[in-house]
Amino acid sequence: MQAPKALAFDVFGTVVDWRSSIAQQASGFVAQHLPHISPEQFADGWRALYQPAMAACRSGARDFVALDTLHHEMLQLLLAQHGLPAALQHSAEVAELALAWRQLQPWPDVPQGLAQLRQLLPVVTLSNANVALMVAMNRFNGLQWDAVLGAEVSQHYKPAPQAYLRTAELLHLQPGELCLVACHHSDLAAARDCGLQTAYVARPNEYGGAPAPDRAAEQVWDFHANSFGELAEQLAAVL
Known part of the structure; x- marks a missing residue:
């Protein structure tokens, strides 16, 4: 890989x-x-x-x-x-x-972990959120991205293939050169179907400890981590 x-x-x-x-x-x-x-x-x-x-x-x-x-x-x-x-x-x-x-708060590991990941590679959003929403959220929680991309830019909501492929295209990358980071197996599965690499970060408390609704879509992903910091360590080892 x-x-x-x-x-x-x-x-x-x-x-x-x-x-x-x-x-x-x-x-x-x-x-x-x-x-x-x-x-x-x-x-x-x-x-x-x-x-x-x-x-x-x-x-x-x-x-x-x-x-x-x-x-x-x-x-x-x-x-x-x-x-x-x-x-x-x-x-x-x-x-x-x-x-x-x-006005959503990040998980505790995110501010430092995202900064570590950004030192390694460009980091962009591939979210269903619109640009104004993301800009407001970033100003609220202080997170920094290299670009805000996703559904509004592609005019398609995930898991439509265009959302993933357009993001890669805008970065002048082949799909296999872009890695989706997500806690949702269904999102990762759709990205993999488009040729993207996949990184799963576990968020067991997303639904208050209840099982994730998309757990049946779980696969063996390219990366698997319990925090952004752990993902940064894994990526640093292969870069």
Whole structure:
């Protein structure tokens, strides 16, 4: 296996702890409007609408729209499912809460580990997040990338092949020269099908300790690590 020439990162779950971050930001809203559930259950319910929301864009049933827009629509649908009034669903309060995904905290190993990886290779995002979302998140959590790429740039949501192949193309790399770093087996499987190298970083607490929904897609990946620092050590040995 040749050494990769750049690293592309999934973000939600791999880089940032979306569940704890969303639960924390939504805690006041949940206490006021949905006191029968926990903030963590609220975060899980919101995230559960993620793949169905993107499916319409993938199928061509609707034009590509930015993830910020989908997050807002998902939140409105979640509130409707809980029987909350339409006036609240369309309120400024809900529009503001929909942007909570712009303020997600990284996992503890990420700041130092990402800096170590960036010393070895270019690091870019290969996320379903739109550019404005990623820019806001990076300014919030201080993470530094060499480029913000992914779905909005390619106009295709993962796991569509175009999301992976367009990222490699923009970096002037062959697919096999780019390595996807992710904690999701399904994401890595789609990247491998496109010819990318694969690096799995375990995030056992992404779903609060519950089993990952895509565990059936697990394979033997090119790299396997428990932290970004450990991945940096593995890559340093082959570069």
